[in-house]
Amino acid sequence: MRDRNVDVLLEGVRSGDRAALGRAITLIESTREADRSTAQDLLGALLPRSEGALRVGITGVPGVGKSTFIEVLGGRILEDDERRVAVLAVDPTSTRSGGSILGDKTRMRRLAGDPRVFIRPSPSGPIAGGVARRTREALLVCEAAGYDTIFVETVGVGQAETAVHGMVDYFLLLVLAGAGDELQGIKRGIVEMADGIAVTKAEGDNQAAAEAARRAFQSALQLFPPMPSGWEPPVHTCSAMTGAGLDEIWESILEYERQTRSSGYFEARRRQQARNWLHETLDERLIAALHADPDVSDVLADYEARVINGELTAAAAADAILAAYRRLP
Numbered sequence: 642m643r644d645r646n647v648d649v650l651l652e653g654v655r656s657g658d659r660a661a662l663g664r665a666i667t668l669i670e671s672t673r674e675a676d677r678s679t680a681q682d683l684l685g686a687l688l689p690r691s692e693g694a695l696r697v698g699i700t701g702v703p704g705v706g707k708s709t710f711i712e713v714l715g716g717r718i719l720e721d722d723e724r725r726v727a728v729l730a731v732d733p734t735s736t737r738s739g740g741s742i743l744g745d746k747t748r749m750r751r752l753a754g755d756p757r758v759f760i761r762p763s764p765s766g767p768i769a770g771g772v773a774r775r776t777r778e779a780l781l782v783c784e785a786a787g788y789d790t791i792f793v794e795t796v797g798v799g800q801a802e803t804a805v806h807g808m809v810d811y812f813l814l815l816v817l818a819g820a821g822d823e824l825q826g827i828k829r830g831i832v833e834m835a836d837g838i839a840v841t842k843a844e845g846d847n848q849a850a851a852e853a854a855r856r857a858f859q860s861a862l863q864l865f866p867p868m869p870s871g872w873e874p875p876v877h878t879c880s881a882m883t884g885a886g887l888d889e890i891w892e893s894i895l896e897y898e899r900q901t902r903s904s905g906y907f908e909a910r911r912r913q914q915a916r917n918w919l920h921e922t923l924d925e926r927l928i929a930a931l932h933a934d935p936d937v938s939d940v941l942a943d944y945e946a947r948v949i950n951g952e953l954t955a956a957a958a959a960d961a962i963l964a965a966y967r968r969l970p
């Protein structure tokens with residue numbers, strides 16, 4: 642029997658009620674055991690409707706202009722009356738700094754005031770402890786509520802990048818023009834994951850530096866192996882202040898969507914992401930189950946000491962710990 646609350650939420654989400662959507666995501670983010678099963682009931686019921694939207698990941702170091710970019714680009718996208726935009730965030734720094742991406746909605750004042758927009762700050766907590774899972778589930782709920790363009794914003798910290806890359810169709814890296822060494826400080830892995838790069842704040846005195854950075858990234862990308870999508874990631878310059886470059890970036894993202902949908906890559910990437918999602922969840926659950934068991938943790942402490950003292954190899958100890966785990970009822 643489904644909880645009556647689930648039915649009420651379901652109806653609210655499906656009819657596009659933003660308050661219901663907010664409550665559904667709060668339920669998903671809850672760490673209470675009872676809420677977890679209710680949340681899974683809700684997600685299970687929504688799943689068949691969660692398709693069709695375009696998911697765009699936006700990453701870059703704090704201050705690069707992510708929120709401003711989404712604010713201005715989102716405004717342009719909404720010039721098409723049919724579009725509805727959701728903005729979610731994955732911010733592994735939010736527990737440390739006390740603040741969070743999008744925590745301050747004033748940076749997206751225009752979007753926040755539009756009834757066709759839903760904005761959700763990052764859930765708090767360590768990334769490995771489920772921030773990515775909760776964001777992925779929030780994404781499904783947004784799609785079920787009829788949002789067709791979903792931005793997932795994240796800061797330039799490796800683990801969050803990989804997690805967001807694993808849940809979006811297009812991954813856009815925003816970079817700043819530096820003093821000649823643009824590629825420094827940005828991990829190669831992140832550049833390699835990008836389906837597109839945009840050098841921000843390309844206006845006024847910064848225009849020439851931005852153009853130089855664009856060329857530097859463009860030549861750096863040529864050294865990377867071709868992407869499995871067959872897409873060659875473009876490097877743009879843009880300015881959220883003047884609006885320059887934003888239409889080109891959006892047009893390029895839509896072109897990517899057209900190309901990959903017709904080649905079948907779009908669907909293949911989603912299927913691969915779903916498969917990875919299952920395996921990551923399974924790994925997480927297995928490890929949690931292992932560590933949650935008091936008997937196993939006793940055995941574990943014992944074997945840990947033996948490995949530290951050089952009496953056993955890690956492999957032999959792991960086998961013994963797993964054997965102890967399997968013997969448990």
Ligand code: GDP
Pocket residue numbers: 701702703704705706707708709710748841842843844879880881882883
């Ligand atoms: P985030 O931390 O990556 O989300 O960056 P924000 O969107 O908060 O922007 C950081 C700062 O850069 C803010 O002071 C913005 O006003 C400024 N900014 C954002 N986009 C532009 C731009 O296109 N040109 C200029 N000159 N400043 C910008």
